[in-house]
Amino acid sequence: xxxxxxxxxLHDRHVxxxxxxxxxxxxxxxxxxxxxxxxxNAVRHEVGVFDVSHMGEVRIKGxxxxxxxxxxxxxxxxxxxxxxxxYGMMCYENGTTVDDLLVYKVNDEEYFLVINAxxxxxxxxxxxxxxxGFDVTVEDESPRYGEVALQGPLAEKTLExxxxxxxxxxxxxxxKTFDVxxxxxxxxxxxxxxxxxxEIYGSHDYIVKxxxxxxxxxxxxxxxGCRDTLRFEVGLPLYGHELxxxxxxxxxxxxxxxxxDKPSFIGKEALARQKAExxxxxxxxxxxxxxxxxxxxxPVIVDGEQVGEVTTGYKSISTGKSVAMAMVAKPxxxxxxxxxxQIRKKRFPGKVVKKRFYDKNYKK
Amino acid sequence: xxxxxxxxxxxxxxxxxxxxxxxATVGITDxxxxxxxxxxxxxxxEPGDEVTAGEEFGAVESVKAASDLISPVSGEVVxxxxxxxxxxxxxxxxxxxxxxxxxxxxxxxxxxxLLDAAAYAGICEE
Numbered sequence: 001x002x003x004x005x006x007x008x009x010l011h012d013r014h015v016x017x018x019x020x021x022x023x024x025x026x027x028x029x030x031x032x033x034x035x036x037x038x039x040x041n042a043v044r045h046e047v048g049v050f051d052v053s054h055m056g057e058v059r060i061k062g063x064x065x066x067x068x069x070x071x072x073x074x075x076x077x078x079x080x081x082x083x084x085x086x087y088g089m090m091c092y093e094n095g096t097t098v099d100d101l102l103v104y105k106v107n108d109e110e111y112f113l114v115i116n117a118x119x120x121x122x123x124x125x126x127x128x129x130x131x132x133g134f135d136v137t138v139e140d141e142s143p144r145y146g147e148v149a150l151q152g153p154l155a156e157k158t159l160e161x162x163x164x165x166x167x168x169x170x171x172x173x174x175x176k177t178f179d180v181x182x183x184x185x186x187x188x189x190x191x192x193x194x195x196x197x198x199e200i201y202g203s204h205d206y207i208v209k210x211x212x213x214x215x216x217x218x219x220x221x222x223x224x225g226c227r228d229t230l231r232f233e234v235g236l237p238l239y240g241h242e243l244x245x246x247x248x249x250x251x252x253x254x255x256x257x258x259x260x261d262k263p264s265f266i267g268k269e270a271l272a273r274q275k276a277e278x279x280x281x282x283x284x285x286x287x288x289x290x291x292x293x294x295x296x297x298x299p300v301i302v303d304g305e306q307v308g309e310v311t312t313g314y315k316s317i318s319t320g321k322s323v324a325m326a327m328v329a330k331p332x333x334x335x336x337x338x339x340x341x342q343i344r345k346k347r348f349p350g351k352v353v354k355k356r357f358y359d360k361n362y363k364k
Numbered sequence: 365x366x367x368x369x370x371x372x373x374x375x376x377x378x379x380x381x382x383x384x385x386x387x388a389t390v391g392i393t394d395x396x397x398x399x400x401x402x403x404x405x406x407x408x409x410e411p412g413d414e415v416t417a418g419e420e421f422g423a424v425e426s427v428k429a430a431s432d433l434i435s436p437v438s439g440e441v442v443x444x445x446x447x448x449x450x451x452x453x454x455x456x457x458x459x460x461x462x463x464x465x466x467x468x469x470x471x472x473x474x475x476x477x478l479l480d481a482a483a484y485a486g487i488c489e490e
Contacts, residue, residue, distance in 0.1 A: 036427045037402050225428055291405050291452075293425045314427065315404040322405075344407060344423060344430075 008053035009146040009204035010211050017221065024224055025118030027054040032223040040229050040317045042220035043193050047152035049214050050222045052199065053207065054117035057145045058127060062136035065109045072130055072266055073103055074249060076259040082107045085173045085188055088257045090126070091267030095248040095274055099123050100239055102190060104175055112186070116239045130266065146207030150214070151197030151222075151230075153361065159187070159198055162217040163210060167198055172364045180206065189363075192227060194234030196363040232312050232325065233358035235285065241296060241311040242283050242325055250274045251327070253283040253355065283311065284333045285355035286324045291315055292343045294324040299342040300332075307332045310341060318358045322348075325355050366395035366488060369460055373475050374484035375436040380460065383475050388437045391463040392424060392455065395488045400426040403455050406448045407433075408464060413441045415467060417474050422464070424455070436478055439469040 005028035014021060019030035030051065032039060042048040060069060069077055075088030084105050090098040099119045104112035115123045124140045131138050150159060159167045165187055170176050175188035185202035200210060215221065228238065237243050243252045250258065250271055260272050288294060294313030299306045308328030315322050324341065332339060333352065340347040372380045378396035382389045397403065405425040415421045415435040422433040443466040447454060454462040469475075479487070 031428075032401075035401055229427065292407065293405050293430065295430060315425070317427065346407075 006054070008051055009208055010051040010053060010148075013208070013211055013215075014051065014221075019221070019223060022224075025054055025116065027117055029054060030221070030223040032225040033221045036223070036225040036229060037317055039220055039222040040226040043152045043195055043222060043226065043230055044318060045153065046220070047150065047154035047158050048220040048222040048226075049211070050149040050151065050224075050227055051147075051211070052149045053146040055147055056115040056117060056120035056123065056140070056142040057147075057201065058113040058115060058124060059139045059141050060111045060113065060127075060131075060136050061139070062109060062134070064135040065111055068131060068134040068136045069103060069111045070262065070265060071134070072127065073101075074258045074265060074267065074271070075103070076262050077103060077105055077111075078262075080105050083174050083176065085175055085190060087173075089243065089249045089254070090123070091249065091265075091271065092245065093267055093270060095250070095267045095270030096245050097239070097243045097247060097249060097252070098126050098245070100237060100243055100249075102188075104186070104188065119239065144203065145201050146204045147199060147201045148207055148210055148214075149191050149193075149197060149199045150219075151191045151193045152195050155195070155197040156363070158214070158217070158219060162213055162219070163200075165200075170198070172362055192236060193230035194236070194358065194360040194362075195230070196361060226317075228312070229314055229317050232314055233316055233318055234360050235325070235355040235357065237283070237325075238312065242327075247327070248274060248279075251279050251282050279330070281308065281327055281329045282333050283325055283355065284328055285353045285357060286310075286326050286339060286341065286350050287353045287357075288322040288324070288341060288348050288350035290348060291320075291322050292346070292348045293322055294326075294341045294343060294348075298324075300326050300328050301340040301342055301347060302332050302337070307339070313341075316357050321357065322350075323353075323357045328352070366393065366398055367460070368394070368481050368485050368488070370481045372460070373436070373478035373480060374487075375434060375478055376484075376487055377434040379434060379436050381436045381475060381478060383469070383472060386439075386469050386472055387442065388439070388467045388469050388475070389463045390436060390465050390467060392433070392459055393484070394459045396424075396431075397456050397459040400424060400431060402427055403452045406452045406455065406464060408444045408448065409441045411441050411443060415439065415441060415465075425452075433464065435467070437467050437469045437474050438471060439467040442466050442468050
């Protein structure tokens with residue numbers, strides 16, 4: 001049976017603009033407008049805008065909101081000022097990942113969670129299940145929010161000049177709310193590209209207005225194609241590739257977001273054990289000689305034996321190098337380890353490198 | 365509108381062939397390069413490899429995906445276009461000038477079963 005794809009509030013804009021559309025996480029999303037390379041370069045060097053209305057939003061409210069968020073989130077929000085944002089994961093008891101997400105601290109009794117489109121139903125069910133016994137309410141607000149990501153070195157200027165929103169005073173990984181025409185909108189200095197930028201959440205009507213104004217101003221519309229090449233180059237994970245319900249954040253090489261000094265959270269025992277004993281496999285970067293393109297699922301080989309597989313790979317648009325993130329068994333995760341990647345009938349030599357293939361350009 | 369040359373034969377998998385004696389020159393069509401977008405790598409066979417009509421002989425990679433190349437003829441690869449090793453984007457610039465391989469065909473009559481320009485144009489319009 002064919003699943004009906006959900007349309008975002010900007011869907012007809014994408015179709016009218018002739019974007020190449022494709023299913024993603026249950027939504028009918030634009031993959032590219034002009035071309036992945038052009039859109040990628042617009043974000044790296046100028047500014048581009050993405051429709052990310054498919055992302056899910058969940059609001060946690062109540063007297064025990066802090067205790068509850070601490071219970072389900074591997075990062076530590078203790079002592080954070082209102083308006084701060086944290087990246088991290090929700091994990092199962094066995095340490096594998098429910099989802100990776102952003103947690104916006106509104107105040108001690110209210111948090112706003114931003115989750116992956118493909119995981120909305122699963123996450124909301126899990127979040128509600130684990131809220132039993134806490135004095136909190138859990139509201140899935142995904143249907144009422146539209147969201148755009150304005151990304152690139154000119155994002156701050158564009159935000160102010162085209163949208164009349166002052167982002168200067170919003171530090172990296174913080175957010176502010178604005179009253180626009182009687183509506184409260186959320187603007188955060190976050191993104192998924194490795195560049196400076198903002199994510200804007202508001203009603204469908206407001207987000208459509210924002211999109212139209214950005215288009216009139218000549219801002220490059222960008223599809224999910226370059227969202228993936230951009231996040232990949234700076235080593236950011238994508239759920240379903242570098243994290244999943246089979247992969248823990250420690251195996252995902254994301255231990256810096258797992259705060260084992262917190263008194264307790266779901267999955268802590270398993271993750272602490274894994275950290276103490278060491279993981280059997282983890283996500284690394286691989287750089288190939290030559291320009292064959294490694295793709296997700298291709299085998300990683302050492303001495304004729306498969307030791308892992310590619311989770312995401314591209315010929316990097318920014319550097320021109322053929323690079324991959326891959327899950328490999330220890331001890332082949334060490335920097336400099338010579339490996340091969342099987343691409344169709346041939347094996348191509350390369351070596352293990354840091355999974356950051358391009359330097360982030362955040363404004364901190 | 366994609367370019368289609370009258371004096372070539374075509375496969376419905378979007379490769380073109382030009383036969384000179386028993387040497388077939390093979391490439392991908394303008395329609396195919398346009399559909400793929402920016403080509404970042406061409407995976408070619410090696411001289412001496414045997415290829416079979418209707419079977420995969422390599423791949424063309426765009427940023428997002430790999431597409432198999434299907435050989436329109438059978439025979440032995442005698443030459444590959446080594447310019448594409450360093451400059452795969454040449455295929456985007458001119459898909460007919462920038463051929464991929466030359467094959468010494470074992471059965472020149474295979475080419476008769478391929479599409480002519482008019483029939484191929486029909487496929488591209490579908």
